[in-house]
Amino acid sequence: MLTYVVxxxxxxxxLIASALYAIIQxxxxxxxxxxxxxSLILSVFFFLMQAPDVALTExxxxxxxxxxxxxITIRNTSRYEDEDSSSNLERF
Amino acid sequence: MQxxxxxxxxxxxxxxxxxxxxxxxxxxxxxxxxxxxxIVIGLxxxxxxxxxxxxxxxxxxxxxxxxFSPGNENMAEKMVDPVPQALVLTAIxxxxxxxxxxxxxxxxxxKHHNTARIDQIKTLKW
Amino acid sequence: xxxxxxxxxLIIVGYFLAGTFNLIxxxxxxxxxxxxxxxxxxxxxxxxxxxxxxANVVTAIVVNYRGFDTLGEVTVLFLATTGLGxxxxxxxxxxxxxxxxxxxxxxxxxxxxxxxxxxIALLGIYVFIHGHLTPGGGFQGGAIxxxxxxxxxxxxxxxxxxxxxxxxxxxxxxxxxxMIGFWGLISSNSFLQNIPEVGQLNxxxxxxxxxxxxIAVGFKVAAELTGVLDILLNIKPKK
Numbered sequence: 129m130l131t132y133v134v135x136x137x138x139x140x141x142x143l144i145a146s147a148l149y150a151i152i153q154x155x156x157x158x159x160x161x162x163x164x165x166x167s168l169i170l171s172v173f174f175f176l177m178q179a180p181d182v183a184l185t186e187x188x189x190x191x192x193x194x195x196x197x198x199x200i201t202i203r204n205t206s207r208y209e210d211e212d213s214s215s216n217l218e219r220f
Numbered sequence: 221m222q223x224x225x226x227x228x229x230x231x232x233x234x235x236x237x238x239x240x241x242x243x244x245x246x247x248x249x250x251x252x253x254x255x256x257x258x259i260v261i262g263l264x265x266x267x268x269x270x271x272x273x274x275x276x277x278x279x280x281x282x283x284x285x286x287x288f289s290p291g292n293e294n295m296a297e298k299m300v301d302p303v304p305q306a307l308v309l310t311a312i313x314x315x316x317x318x319x320x321x322x323x324x325x326x327x328x329x330x331k332h333h334n335t336a337r338i339d340q341i342k343t344l345k346w
Numbered sequence: 347x348x349x350x351x352x353x354x355x356l357i358i359v360g361y362f363l364a365g366t367f368n369l370i371x372x373x374x375x376x377x378x379x380x381x382x383x384x385x386x387x388x389x390x391x392x393x394x395x396x397x398x399x400x401a402n403v404v405t406a407i408v409v410n411y412r413g414f415d416t417l418g419e420v421t422v423l424f425l426a427t428t429g430l431g432x433x434x435x436x437x438x439x440x441x442x443x444x445x446x447x448x449x450x451x452x453x454x455x456x457x458x459x460x461x462x463x464x465x466i467a468l469l470g471i472y473v474f475i476h477g478h479l480t481p482g483g484g485f486q487g488g489a490i491x492x493x494x495x496x497x498x499x500x501x502x503x504x505x506x507x508x509x510x511x512x513x514x515x516x517x518x519x520x521x522x523x524x525m526i527g528f529w530g531l532i533s534s535n536s537f538l539q540n541i542p543e544v545g546q547l548n549x550x551x552x553x554x555x556x557x558x559x560x561i562a563v564g565f566k567v568a569a570e571l572t573g574v575l576d577i578l579l580n581i582k583p584k585k
Contacts, residue, residue, distance in 0.1 A: 129227065130227075132231075133227045133230060133231065136231060136234050136235070137230075137234060140234045140235075140237075140238040143238050143242070144238060144241050144242070144245075147241070147242055147245045147246075147265055148245065150261060150265065151245060151248065151249040151253065151258065151261070151262065151265075156255070156257055156258070159258065159261055160261065163261055163264055163265070166242075166265065166268055167268065170268055170271070170272060173235075173272060173275075174272075174275055177275055177276065177279045177300070178279070178283055178284055178285045178286075178300050179275055179278075179285070179300070179305045179308075180285055180287070180481035181305060181309060181402070181404045181405075181481045181482070181483065181486070182271075182275060182305050182308050182309055182312070183481075184473075184481055184482060184486045185309055185312050185313070185485055185486050185489070186271070186312055188485075188486050188489035188490055188493070189312055189313065189316050189485075189489050190268075190312070190316075192489075192493045192496070193316060193489060193492065193493070193496075193571065193575075194264065194316060194319060196496060196575070197319070197320055197323055197574075197575075197578060198257070198260075198261070198323065200323075200578045200579060200581075201257060201260075201323045201326055201327055202257065204327045204330065204331075204581055204583070205256075205257065205326060205327060205330040205336045206255075206330075206335075206336055209253075209254075209255045209258060228372070228373075231372065232371070232372040235372060236364070236367050236372065237364075240360060240363050240364060240367070243363070244356050244359065244360050247356060247359070248352060248353075248356060251352050251355075252348070252349060252352055273367075276372065277370060279372065279373055280373060280374070280375050280376075280377070281373035281374075281375075285481075286391065286402075286403040286404060287401055287402050287403065287480070287481065288394075288395055288401040288402075288403070288547065288548075289401065289548075290548050293395065293547065296391045296392050296395070299391055299403070301376070301377055301387045302387060302390060302391065302403045302404050302407055303386065303387050303390070303407065305404050306404055306407040306408045306412060309404065309408060309483075309485065310408070310415060310416070310419045313419060313423065313485050313567075314419060314422055314423075317422060317423055317426035318426070320426060320430055320574055320578075321426050321429050321430055321433075324429075324430045324433045324434050324578075325433060327434065327581065328433050328434065
């Protein structure tokens, strides 16, 4: 019983830490990889709550496909979050 | 997972609390951040939190997965609730489709205005 | 100043959400029947084995008992693909070759992906054919096949998933789903009714029309997700 509580606590702390990192980081490539880590931990949660179909779906769609479409978007737009804000332009 | 005994409060707080925390973190990103890709990341995090909340409601202590595999075909009394799982299956695919359309709008907007921040787009008039 | 208001709003929303979910204890058995009758989840769990002979209860709910919602979901995916293609369209006159990858991949990547692609496609087809016996189904198998196509698209410079073939596969799969529904309507007055006779539990050919619907959904989802990735990877870069 204690092992389940320990596993749950570690996974929950990792989940919230990844979510906070994903919205604080200014380099967008690291932020979308954190979103992939959120999907990974969520898939393990779904498996521990006896829902194997949902775990498979979240693993197949959330980890691979969502990350790749975010990376393609970053490639076609800017990579850093504060790249062309007005405070940056006024420095010159 | 079997009966929790004295740790029930911790597990309840852990599962419900992390799902509600994910929803609140995603909502903060949607309301405060200025870069469009970061707003779409926030939408994706809200989706993840809601799906976790749904599956957590449908869980029964001591239950097993709802599949009649050969060997345990009489376990219909001890299965977890299958209806929220069917709902979340649909919701994950639709969430992905919504994210894809939102990102294509971001790409198109960047090509037109040459910036992806919403406070810059308000000032560039054509 | 705006951040203070946002944090205040989040605290209020979080307080009410936590207060609501405190009234729902985690892990309580809410589907056992009481004297007012049987609940819906308990009905599905007890009657799936006799009436549909399908081992996976979630598959039976998604395809048979709530099959119309699956038709709606397949429509939403189709609309998303169409919308994406029309937002990012390319005109015919600037149809030069788009450089998808900058440097040619090493021989390890090209050889490995050529070996792995049939195996990934085989795994995806296995997952959606056995959707009624093991965890899996149409959506999972389609996503796995789309990941295999993504591997090939990223390793080779001139690998094209031909749009004509994808359109044909997707249209045929969608039409067959609706035709199965109409077959049920003609035979017994109810759309998507399970007409053929159900076999035994845990055999491959059991469950009536449920595996056929999931095979159609699997092909359709694979074709759509591959189309989405193909459109996104071939965007013309700005000079």
